[in-house]
Amino acid sequence: MSFHPHRDDLYEEMHSRPFQVIPSPARLTHIALICDEAEKREQFNHLRRLFELLGQQPPERDEMCVQWDFGDFRIRLEKHLEFIAFTFVNLAVENNDDPFAVTGISSLPNGWLDKLPGKVISAVHVSVKDSSEDGDYMLPKVRRFFEGMRLIGSSPQQGDARIWTTFRLHSDGFGRMLICNKRMSDSQLGRLTQRLMEIETYRLMALIGLPTAREYSPQLRIMDTQIAELTQRLSSESGEDESDILKDLTRIASKVEDYRAKTTFRFAASQAYHELVLKRLAELREDEVSGHLTMTEFMTRRLSPAIRTCDSVGQRLEDMSRRIDRVSDMMRTRIELSIQEQNQELLSSMDRRSKIQLMMQHTVEGLSVAAISYYSIGLIKLIIDALYDSGLSFNKHLVLGAAVPVVVGGVWLATRRIHKHFLALAREQRDADLADEERRKSK
Structure with a gap:
């Protein structure tokens, strides 16, 4: 085996x-x-x-x-x-x-x-x-x-x-x-x-946490008041800067975590030693001696309240940690709303700038058609002159005049076709982004 x-x-x-x-x-x-x-x-x-x-x-x-x-x-x-x-x-x-x-x-x-x-x-x-x-x-x-x-x-x-x-x-x-x-x-x-x-040993080991509980208890009362004030400041409409509130909240949170790190093991050990004391007392199966406290009565009268004090301080630390988490969530929500408002204003500003850019683009497109047509007519004129000088007999002024509307119309149609192609690409990208957003929401 x-x-x-x-x-x-x-x-x-x-x-x-x-x-x-x-x-x-x-x-x-x-x-x-x-x-x-x-x-x-x-x-x-x-x-x-x-x-x-x-x-x-x-x-x-x-x-x-x-x-x-x-x-x-x-x-x-x-x-x-x-x-x-x-x-x-x-x-x-x-x-x-x-x-x-x-x-x-x-x-x-x-x-x-x-x-x-x-x-x-x-x-x-x-x-x-x-x-x-x-x-x-x-x-x-x-x-x-x-x-x-x-x-x-x-x-x-x-x-x-x-x-x-x-x-x-x-x-x-x-x-x-x-x-x-x-x-x-x-x-x-x-x-x-x-x-x-x-x-005798376990009761003293259990009581080691009591001085620590008494030391931190006044500090917890102060921090409890500070957390309440922070919550009130956060819920008010005074327009106070979130960075100041966040600094105070971070300072309190660091103190709470420091106290928890220093007390968690000690308070848990005190509770464990207390349970051992109670178990040993139960194993004695005591009877009362007339006129005197038994060991069980003495311990439950003095030791148990001390351990409850340690438990109370430990629970207060845990409760304060949870309260700080809730205040932090409120802070994040408030900051996210502020960011969303800023993004909305930024999007509105971008929309206005986009409209202006679109108007400028249409103007530039019109100027582009005129410029391209002008240079195209100049090239056609060079070709007509070359043909006329080579011996071909025709009315070059008439041909050049007839070519002007054809060239302008062709340039305008080509510009519109390119414009529609880029619009189609933009729509395809927008539809793809919307589809990705729907898939993320469904997950």
Whole structure:
């Protein structure tokens, strides 16, 4: 059998980002960095340096998703379209009183993380601990772990675990999430922590478009007013020069296209990340913790309006582009009408000149008949004189007088025949042009 060249890659794609198996207790740190292609290459070299510092064999190939296990310490690398995510898992912990005293990056060599190429967009510590305590009893303890910030609580998977977070940055510059495991297996904990880290990263990636939307929104209001003024100027009978309107319209159109080029991808990406966040939230199957917002309620209350703002600005740009197209059509129609009026005046002027030329032509034809006849009679007179001098006897004056009307009549008939021939050619050309025009209209 002949196999598709990408068949193996397509099979492996479904298994390219497997869920981790996370025992409890555990400490994880998830860091997502936005980076370009050069920074991605630098990150791989920097990662190899980490292996050397840990006394391990550095990786040879830069892969899309890979995990390295060093016993109680794990490193997971995931490459996405716009960012790279590192997950550091520290299993050498116990259920101590402060779940964030030890984190996933506690085992990293000093200074390595500070030199990691790229711009950090998401950094969160996730603490997984076993707990059989009631939520109300745990609440006073939990507040201390989040520096007194307002908590967001969730009880996913029919109460098999309890999640606490604030979706804020703490004094160490990281976000925090606390997972209190009651009855979840290691595989279930792995899926849960992966979804929580993705929610934290995707929500921030979705919000990147919001500052852009806020930046361009005032400019769009100004341009919206300018387009309305241009439309009014175009519809008025003030006789304003179309070139001035066209300059203003071109300037606005160039700005709109520039904004669209800068925002289309960002707004589309924000919408895609938002959908991923909603999907991950639905997979949690949250139950409410009394007196606290769930993560789904928090996201739908704050994240969804931000994404709708981005969508609104994107739709306004598309609407303005369509309005500019309609104004441009009006401009073209107005210019075409002006050109048609000028052509009509030009045709009328040409018609008048043609009539004058025709009258002049008739005059010239009459003069031509007289001139040709005069020279023809002169030639005939020379012939008659030659014949008379050779000995022929006849009345040369009578013959010359009789030849005058014959010559004049012949010249006049020849001139009229030539004139009719050119008229016939003109009619044939006109009929051919009319036939071509009818064929173009029928197509």
